[in-house]
Amino acid sequence: MTVTTSQKESILKRYAQERDKRLRPDGLGQYVPLTGRFAHYAEDPYTPMVEREPVTDDVTFAFIGGGFAGLLVGARLKEAGVESVRIIDKAGGFGGTWYWNRYPGAMCDTASLVYMPLLEETGHMPTEKYAHGPEILEHCERIGKQFGLYEHALFHTQVTDMAWDESLARWRIQTNRGDDFTAQFVGMGTGPLQVPKLPGIPGIDDFAGHSFHTSRWDYAYTGGSPEGTTMDGLSDKRVAVIGTGATAVQCVPELAKSCKELFVFQRTPSSVDVRGNQPLDSAWFADVSSPGWQQRWLDNFTANWEAFAGVSVDDELEDLVQDGWTDLARRMRDILRALPPEERSAERMMEAFEDADIEKMEEIRARADAVVADPTTAANLKAWYRQLCKRPCFHDEYLQAFNRPNVHLVDTDGKGVERITEHGVVVGGHEYEVDCIVFASGFFVEFGISLAERAGFDPKGVGGKSLSQHWEDGMRTMHGVHVHGFPNLFVVQLGQGAALASNVPHNYVESSKTVTTVVSHALDGGFERVEVTGEAEEAWVDLLETHGRAFGSEECTPGYYNNEGRPAGPKERRNFGYPFGAVAFFKLMDEWRRSGSFDGLEFS
């Protein structure tokens, strides 16, 4: 699809208009936590709580969070011979986001062969190119079993305090279950998007019907199950979904099949490209899965996603995954390749990025016209922004759902829902009466909520200084992992590291190697304490600030990727990833680990 210069100009003008329409002075302040009638979200509907005695022992490594971060670190430590590993989670089992998010239709956005970690080690072949939630959750449990991580795990347990005791050279950890134990090393993988939020719509508490957030799906009300059985509790119900992000795109098709009537309230449409899910073939997989295959696939996916990471534009870059994530980069490379070498400047590269993006988004918008029968609905489902301004979505049943007579798109022209009443949802002065409201309104981002609110506790390092005090002006780490004043503590998250959004577990795959290498070095050398120096932390933060990798452009439509369209302050900017990209970061970390000198760390 070729786009002329005047078409490009009018598209960019439309992008700016659509963004301006959505800018709000309250930014992230428009969202509210789940309290009052939604407070049940803190309870676990999936696993009954089991009474147990408090633990008061000592472990080598305690990890807070039983999602992919904790599972990967735990598995690698066990492989390295560290036996005493304890994972603590407020959920009733492993899985993190996949434990809580069991909404119908939940599946992974990223191809399962790169998204699901430790496939090679567990020998598991995913059933589909994009695995569904229950299979991913089961895989988390598989990792837990295979690596013996259930043995010391504490589930349904919320850490309330974690403090460094210099005299013991240990962390002291206390929980809401009365536990009070020590650990030589601790890790934190409490998740980037784990605290659900609601839009602060006036009247939200007045609704007399049923309502819940997607991350705490109420199957007792809807009937059905995460495995996809029909939600027969909804056959006589009028249901509203508020929000049209990645979660809504997955659950709307399922709701459409079950509800008497479904009203989808949209503020900003998602870009919804082709998914093309398919079962994986075991003969093909046997061919693919030669030793070392998953690391090769991970590296290949990330290199393709970054388009120019360490490869010349003329080099053939094999694309193993071949999906919507790598497609944009492939297009950029093609545009640049068509130019003579002397014209391939950095400026032209940015232009190629823009041109590839416009071409791609025009195709996605054309898809809405091709799939959706009603022209007004099709027009309203078109996303007017660059593809990476919001989480790109891929689905083969979402747009199609709007062709069903029981499904209605209620577009709010960027304004959002006006009001909620006792009986339903108001948009443009019209009240849509419903029995149930499903909030697909997402999660607080890291800089939108304090560390203590996000994690449930605030670690206290040397001299009792809390991590949130240390991070008062924004995150400070070396490599996104080590924090000065917090010896023997490792944060396992995206910021100040690769910040690779296309495949979040890949970040943790690499961090788990770093944590394990450092811990093994300390244990083998008989060191009690390892800490990043203040200078090394400062140098890393300086590097990030000097080169400032773009994080959610202000030109984008507002959302959590770009601080709701407000200029990023120093705090938000500190959440940037390594300026030279994920491939370069992983290479740097590999060399740093191999060097054995662990520059920046002090062992004692």
Ligand code: NDP
């Ligand atoms: P999002 O934050 O992406 O979406 C929230 C939705 O609520 C947006 O459409 C937003 O509109 C809308 N909204 C907010 N306020 C209002 C209002 N007042 N009136 C109407 N609509 C409103 O949350 P999701 O749960 O969809 O996704 C969160 C993240 O989780 C994703 O970005 C992705 O990273 C991850 N995810 C991953 C999946 C995977 O397969 N791996 C699947 C699902 C989610 P607006 O856009 O205008 O702000």
